[in-house]
Amino acid sequence: xxxxxxxxxxxxxxxxxxxxxxxxxxxxxxxxxxxxxxxxxxxxxxxxxxxxxxxxxxxxxxxxxxxxxxxxxxxxxxxxxxxxxxxxxxxxxxxxxxxxxxxxxxxxxxxxxxxxxxxxxxxxxxxxxxxxxxxxxxxxxxxxxxxxxxxxxxxxxxxxxxxxxxxxxxxxxxxxxxxxxxxxxxxxxxxxxxxxxxxxxxxxxxxxxxxxxxxxxxxxxxxxxxxxxxxxxxxxxxxxxxxxxxxxxxxxxxxxxxxxxxxxxxxxxxxxxxxxxxxxxxxxxxxxxxxxxxxxxxxxxxxxxxxxxxxxxxxxxxxxxxxxxxxxxxxxxxxxxxxxxxxxxxxxxxxxxxxxxxxxxxxxxxxxxxxxxxxxxxxxxxxxxxxxxxxxxxxxxxxxxx
Amino acid sequence: xxxxxxxxxxxxxxxxxxxxxxxxxxxxxxxxxxxxxxxxxxxxxxxxxxxxxxxxxxxxxxxxxxxxxxxxxxxxxxxxxxxxxxxxxxxxxxxxxxxxxxxxxxxxxxxxxxxxxxxxxxxxxxxxxxxxxxxxxxxxxxxxxxxxxxxxxxxxxxxxxxxxxxxxxxxxxxxxxxxxxxxxxxxxxxxxxxxxxxxxxxxxxxxxxxxxxxxxxxxxxxxxxxxxxxxxxxxxxxxxxxxxxxxxxxxxxxxxxxxxxxxxxxxxxxxxxxxxxxxxxxxxxxxxxxxxxxxxxxxxxxxxxxxxxxxxxxxxxxxxxxxxxxxxxxxxxxxxxxxxxxxxxxxxxxxxxxxxxxxxxxxxxxxxxxxxxxxxxxxxxxxxxx
Numbered sequence: 021x022x023x024x025x026x027x028x029x030x031x032x033x034x035x036x037x038x039x040x041x042x043x044x045x046x047x048x049x050x051x052x053x054x055x056x057x058x059x060x061x062x063x064x065x066x067x068x069x070x071x072x073x074x075x076x077x078x079x080x081x082x083x084x085x086x087x088x089x090x091x092x093x094x095x096x097x098x099x100x101x102x103x104x105x106x107x108x109x110x111x112x113x114x115x116x117x118x119x120x121x122x123x124x125x126x127x128x129x130x131x132x133x134x135x136x137x138x139x140x141x142x143x144x145x146x147x148x149x150x151x152x153x154x155x156x157x158x159x160x161x162x163x164x165x166x167x168x169x170x171x172x173x174x175x176x177x178x179x180x181x182x183x184x185x186x187x188x189x190x191x192x193x194x195x196x197x198x199x200x201x202x203x204x205x206x207x208x209x210x211x212x213x214x215x216x217x218x219x220x221x222x223x224x225x226x227x228x229x230x231x232x233x234x235x236x237x238x239x240x241x242x243x244x245x246x247x248x249x250x251x252x253x254x255x256x257x258x259x260x261x262x263x264x265x266x267x268x269x270x271x272x273x274x275x276x277x278x279x280x281x282x283x284x285x286x287x288x289x290x291x292x293x294x295x296x297x298x299x300x301x302x303x304x305x306x307x308x309x310x311x312x313x314x315x316x317x318x319x320x321x322x323x324x325x326x327x328x329x330x331x332x333x334x335x336x337x338x339x340x341x342x343x344x345x346x347x348x349x350x351x352x353x354x355x356x357x358x359x360x361x362x363x364x365x366x367x368x369x370x371x372x373x374x375x376x377x378x379x380x381x382x383x384x385x386x387x388x389x390x391x392x393x394x395x396x397x398x399x400x401x402x403x404x405x406x407x408x409x410x411x412x413x414x415x416x417x418x419x420x421x422x
Numbered sequence: 423x424x425x426x427x428x429x430x431x432x433x434x435x436x437x438x439x440x441x442x443x444x445x446x447x448x449x450x451x452x453x454x455x456x457x458x459x460x461x462x463x464x465x466x467x468x469x470x471x472x473x474x475x476x477x478x479x480x481x482x483x484x485x486x487x488x489x490x491x492x493x494x495x496x497x498x499x500x501x502x503x504x505x506x507x508x509x510x511x512x513x514x515x516x517x518x519x520x521x522x523x524x525x526x527x528x529x530x531x532x533x534x535x536x537x538x539x540x541x542x543x544x545x546x547x548x549x550x551x552x553x554x555x556x557x558x559x560x561x562x563x564x565x566x567x568x569x570x571x572x573x574x575x576x577x578x579x580x581x582x583x584x585x586x587x588x589x590x591x592x593x594x595x596x597x598x599x600x601x602x603x604x605x606x607x608x609x610x611x612x613x614x615x616x617x618x619x620x621x622x623x624x625x626x627x628x629x630x631x632x633x634x635x636x637x638x639x640x641x642x643x644x645x646x647x648x649x650x651x652x653x654x655x656x657x658x659x660x661x662x663x664x665x666x667x668x669x670x671x672x673x674x675x676x677x678x679x680x681x682x683x684x685x686x687x688x689x690x691x692x693x694x695x696x697x698x699x700x701x702x703x704x705x706x707x708x709x710x711x712x713x714x715x716x717x718x719x720x721x722x723x724x725x726x727x728x729x730x731x732x733x734x735x736x737x738x739x740x741x742x743x744x745x746x747x748x749x750x751x752x753x754x755x756x757x758x759x760x761x762x763x764x765x766x767x768x769x770x771x772x773x774x775x776x777x778x779x780x781x782x783x784x785x786x787x788x789x790x791x792x793x794x795x796x797x798x799x800x801x802x803x804x805x806x807x808x
Contacts, residue, residue: 239465356487361460418473421445422674 024101046194093189126163193222210308230265240362278371432780474673494636495625496526509646514564550579572605578720607679631675635668690718724770740794
């Protein structure tokens with residue numbers, strides 16, 4: 021096997037100094053977490069890049085497949101190695117360039133010689149390898165500035181290293197490098213996308229879901245669990261807090277006029293979420309709200325709902341069009357799950373004509389006749405918590421049939 | 423004396439595997455709910471359906487959302503050809519196919535011809551294989567569809583579909599459909615990224631699954647116009663309550679077919695060579711249509727100046743079931759279009775017999791068949807042979 025290691029280039033480092041070390045440490049841990057199945061990985065970090073040692077071809081394939089999903093990686097390159105011997109180096113250069121033989125490309129050889137005892141200097145190595153590779157490939161032509169393929173050769177003290185492929189990473193920042201937030205996860209299309217975008221900015225997530233049996237079914241809860249599990253693909257575990265919300269919803273339905281009941285429902289959800297956020301030491305609440313999509317997402321509504329808390333509410337989708345959101349959902353693989361038709365607690369008691377411009381004083385006035393605080397307390401206490409990714413494999417009841 | 427029945431007409435249809443029958447029964451008993459229903463039972467049968475779909479997608483190397491369950495090869499071919507043609511008229515109206523296709527393809531393109539599409543047919547040589555040069559010459563910028571059989575049902579010729587796909591993709595924007603009814607489970611077949619076919623037809627009952635089940639699979643999401651309209655099942659592309667038991671059974675049959683493919687291919691090839699060697703001893707009385715390069719599970723041959731029907735009846739006395747060129751056209755009196763296309767000697771056109779192997783055929787069956795065909799040929803052609 022020619023492969024020796026994978027070189028990883030970091031994503032944007034907006035904050036410098038000690039935070040940079042935190043960034044690198046997070047990224048390393050997230051990589052370890054994502055590839056836990058591979059056993060212990062040897063990861064070496066430097067200021068500007070990271071190296072993962074490769075044991076065998078199979079391991080290499082798993083890494084190349086999985087690394088593009090991990091936030092905080094700008095790009096990465098498989099690195100091959102050979103003896104510090106010109107013949108071996110030429111041979112390896114050919115092996116690597118063979119993977120590019122199907123397209124018309126511009127190309128150059130770039131040499132770095134760390135080991136100054138090597139008999140040829142950088143220019144000499146460059147000339148010899150270039151002269152060996154070029155005549156063998158009709159499709160290559162030399163271009164010094166911005167070539168399509170740059171065959172990078174490094175003569176280090178232990179061996180010669182070579183790479184030519186630069187595979188794009190997911191960008192963003194390592195999950196966990198920007199604190200923790202609580203995601204309000206419904207079963208819809210928007211909230212998983214909102215969660216994904218925050219993870220991309222380095223935010224670690226826990227999720228909260230409101231469950232109203234028997235009005236909403238086990239199916240709708242299962243769907244949310246699948247979505248939470250899907251989000252863990254991007255390099256971090258997620259805890260899902262499932263809130264029993266029936267009592268509160270029934271009380272709202274009985275005591276609050278129907279045209280503002282939706283506003284009150286959202287306010288109560290936010291109150292519950294804020295209590296959970298406090299318990300888990302999260303700094304903000306994330307929602308999938310996008311302006312103007314539904315009655316609860318007008319600026320007036322958002323203001324009335326937001327009035328229950330001072331906690332920052334992050335709404336990464338606020339200015340996105342629905343079609344753009346769907347596009348991301350399809351890309352990250354949550355769309356198919358999201359469109360399964362099960363009612364959730366947001367839609368179960370939706371009034372026929374909710375106010376799109378609710379007045380805060382009116383809403384507070386209607387709520388003042390009922391005591392929601394005890395119910396909220398109870399809902400928070402009685403929540404069920406699930407951890408994803410699920411470790412144990414469920415037994416396959418269909419195995420015999422297939 | 424009672425004689426064993428030797429079933430050698432597996433290219434017409436196959437006997438379902440026991441395991442596949444068990445699946446079919448179990449799904450009918452336990453997961454009969456409509457997969458489009460949102461109650462718990464519906465959700466469960468939908469889950470099972472999705473698993474079946476994923477399994478087929480894995481085998482073909484595509485995504486589950488690109489796998490449609492249909493009622494069989496004919497529906498898959500009709501849907502692909504008519505749907506892809508009607509859905510791509512903005513690119514052109516030129517369609518290429520071959521002269522030896524199954525009627526479900528030929529009748530589809532004839533229908534399209536009436537709607538104003540321009541159809542051209544590729545010829546085949548004496549071995550039943552198209553010429554890539556002819557394909558290159560006939561494909562045009564406004565070709566929107568190329569449809570080709572992977573393995574011919576009457577004589578087993580294998581078309582160079584992967585090379586053809588490369589040409590189609592390089593020279594046009596056409597979709598490339600292959601009818602893989604006779605090749606799936608017999609030859610390696612999967613979507614091969616940009617380089618291979620775009621759309622594949624599979625039939626359940628040719629791989630020891632059930633009649634009335636089939637698959638139409640795509641490499642990626644494509645532009646096409648469905649013609650089964652209704653409740654929007656199968657991603658809106660093939661409406662109608664999905665036959666979950668058929669679909670799951672097909673998925674299982676497909677898995678077994680692919681898992682056992684190599685060992686069966688080896689057996690079939692050996693039997694084909696055995697029979698070929700025996701038939702060659704009859705000299706110019708017998709003409710073998712299938713070439714040594716053709717698919718291993720089909721062997722077609724013809725007897726000089728003898729009607730196929732006569733041979734079939736004679737073989738039946740010895741318990742051997744074979745067919746004339748194809749079951750679909752065996753009741754017609756005119757010569758099959760495939761045999762016509764092969765341009766063989768007039769003396770051999772009427773007597774084409776197709777022997778086709780399946781998973782339940784044994785070496786003893788083959789020995790008995792060889793004995794029977796020798797006796798029949800001696801009886802019917804004795805004066806020529808002696």
